[in-house]
Amino acid sequence: MTLVVDQVSVAAGHRSNHRPPQLKGLPVVGLLPELRRDPLRFFTRVARDHGGAVELHFGLDRVTMLNDPVMIRHVLQDNRLNYEKSKFYDMMRSVLGEGIFLAEGEDWLGQRKTASRSFQGCQLRRMTDAMQDAVDDMLQRWQAPAAQQGTLDMVPEMMRVTLDILMRTLFSVRLEGEHEAVFPAMTRVLRDAERRIWSPFATPRWLPTANNRGVKEALATLDSFVYGLIDQRRAEGSRHSGEAGEGAGGDLLDLLMANQDGRSDKRLRDQILSMILAGHETTANALAWCWYMLSLHPESLRRVRTECRSVLGGRRPDFADLAKLTYTRSVFDEVLRLYPPLWTFSRTAVAKDRIGDLEIAAGTNVMLNMFAVHRRPELWDNPEGFDPGRFDPETGDPRRRFAYFPFSDGPRTCLGERFAVLESLIAISAVVQRFDLQLVPGQEVKPEPMITLRPSGLLMRPVPVTEG
Numbered sequence: 001m002t003l004v005v006d007q008v009s010v011a012a013g014h015r016s017n018h019r020p021p022q023l024k025g026l027p028v029v030g031l032l033p034e035l036r037r038d039p040l041r042f043f044t045r046v047a048r049d050h051g052g053a054v055e056l057h058f059g060l061d062r063v064t065m066l067n068d069p070v071m072i073r074h075v076l077q078d079n080r081l082n083y084e085k086s087k088f089y090d091m092m093r094s095v096l097g098e099g100i101f102l103a104e105g106e107d108w109l110g111q112r113k114t115a116s117r118s119f120q121g122c123q124l125r126r127m128t129d130a131m132q133d134a135v136d137d138m139l140q141r142w143q144a145p146a147a148q149q150g151t152l153d154m155v156p157e158m159m160r161v162t163l164d165i166l167m168r169t170l171f172s173v174r175l176e177g178e179h180e181a182v183f184p185a186m187t188r189v190l191r192d193a194e195r196r197i198w199s200p201f202a203t204p205r206w207l208p209t210a211n212n213r214g215v216k217e218a219l220a221t222l223d224s225f226v227y228g229l230i231d232q233r234r235a236e237g238s239r240h241s242g243e244a245g246e247g248a249g250g251d252l253l254d255l256l257m258a259n260q261d262g263r264s265d266k267r268l269r270d271q272i273l274s275m276i277l278a279g280h281e282t283t284a285n286a287l288a289w290c291w292y293m294l295s296l297h298p299e300s301l302r303r304v305r306t307e308c309r310s311v312l313g314g315r316r317p318d319f320a321d322l323a324k325l326t327y328t329r330s331v332f333d334e335v336l337r338l339y340p341p342l343w344t345f346s347r348t349a350v351a352k353d354r355i356g357d358l359e360i361a362a363g364t365n366v367m368l369n370m371f372a373v374h375r376r377p378e379l380w381d382n383p384e385g386f387d388p389g390r391f392d393p394e395t396g397d398p399r400r401r402f403a404y405f406p407f408s409d410g411p412r413t414c415l416g417e418r419f420a421v422l423e424s425l426i427a428i429s430a431v432v433q434r435f436d437l438q439l440v441p442g443q444e445v446k447p448e449p450m451i452t453l454r455p456s457g458l459l460m461r462p463v464p465v466t467e468g
């Protein structure tokens with residue numbers, strides 16, 4: 001793999017200041033019609049044709065898309081205090097409120113410090129068993145469809161297992177049937193937020209339209225789920241050792257409750273819901289894409305299966321085993337390159353700034369679009385091809401930071417990255433040793449760009465595999 005970071009960034013050495021080139025589109029609506037037709041293709045093309053930085057006009061909004069790793073590093077790391085979450089995140093405020101995802105400044109730092117304690121290596125090590133239990137329950141559920149040559153709808157399947165893992169490890173509860181309400185409710189609010197981000201003419205939330213009523217009901221479902229968790233924990237008392245392992249002490253819910261400092265339950269609800277949303281939908285999409293890609297690339301599937309068998313031989317993995325699954329990990333990394341579950345995000349410049357010779361005015365919305373950057377031909381050989389080898393720790397190119405950032409980067413990088421990788425490796429290694437997931441023919445599987453990037457539909461047939 002060749003990463004041509006330096007050449008792309010040559011412009012940063014010039015002294016003269018300039019604004020990025022502008023793409024204006026049609027009068028009034030700007031590029032909105034093109035964007036709405038196919039957002040992924042649109043942004044990929046813009047990044048390919050216009051390179052490092054380009055200003056895009058969408059109706060009344062202007063967004064500066066940064067596609068150069070040096071510029072991305074500037075925003076996420078070098079001068080990150082100048083870049084706050086943009087106004088587009090406000091569409092998510094009714095769900096995420098004041099939780100970690102939207103918080104800024106001291107409030108964010110405090111929440112980050114508290115929650116980080118649940119994601120330290122020793123905590124993750126303790127969670128391995130609970131993660132494996134949730135995956136085993138899923139494999140058990142798959143026995144019946146496998147015996148009857150039935151099919152699985154992989155997106156809800158993955159949502160269910162990742163939510164189950166999250167609830168067992170961070171909140172010490174087992175889901176009974178609640179995911180069936182939580183999953184459609186999440187989908188509903190995400191779809192609504194996504195529509196509002198790209199549509200300046202969306203109906204106001206207070207109008208009693210069918211959509212607004214549906215979103216309100218979905219929020220009520222999520223609220224009742226989360227307040228139910230809080231009530232249950234209060235009834236049981238804190239210092240829950242939970243399924244995260246004997247002697248694990250408090251789980252994330254205990255930590256959040258202990259740090260409430262007399263603040264409202266609404267704030268606690270925001271923190272919990274932010275973690276649930278950030279933590280299950282993303283990994284579920286990553287895993288769904290993984291099954292899709294492995295079904296299209298049987299040689300990769302064979303190598304993954306061989307590696308998992310040779311490292312684990314059918315037994316439960318322990319924490320140390322997972323580091324040995326290097327090819328499996330490369331497959332996962334490559335899936336995240338092609339289908340980053342959070343495929344784009346944005347920041348707003350607080351004060352004016354300079355990135356090399358590029359002027360950024362105060363108030364500029366900058367967009368970092370992983371989907372497009374991960375496919376720039378200047379940065380990646382064969383950008384559209386599936387090639388896990390580029391992430392091989394021995395032979396792959398290590399100069400990929402900020403050209404590859406599915407978990408973001410810098411101080412505000414994904415808090416759950418190691419958790420996500422751990423649960424994914426556990427799920428992949430367990431599934432490939434037991435089942436072949438075969439794509440049901442005749443489907444057109446397309447990425448559906450909401451806030452997250454889901455496959456539009458993914459039906460697969462679980463076929464048991466025999467040893468050897």
Ligand code: HEM
Binds near residue numbers: 100278341416417
């Ligand atoms: C493959 C799975 C995942 C991907 C691709 C992913 C990606 C990301 C990205 C790109 C961000 C930055 C968003 C922004 O700044 O606007 C983020 C933030 C975050 N993620 Fe993840 N994530 C994944 C899984 C998880 C999991 C499993 C958890 C928790 C269990 C989690 C918790 C968080 C939290 C709490 C934040 C906010 C961090 C902060 O603002 O300080 N994520 N994630």
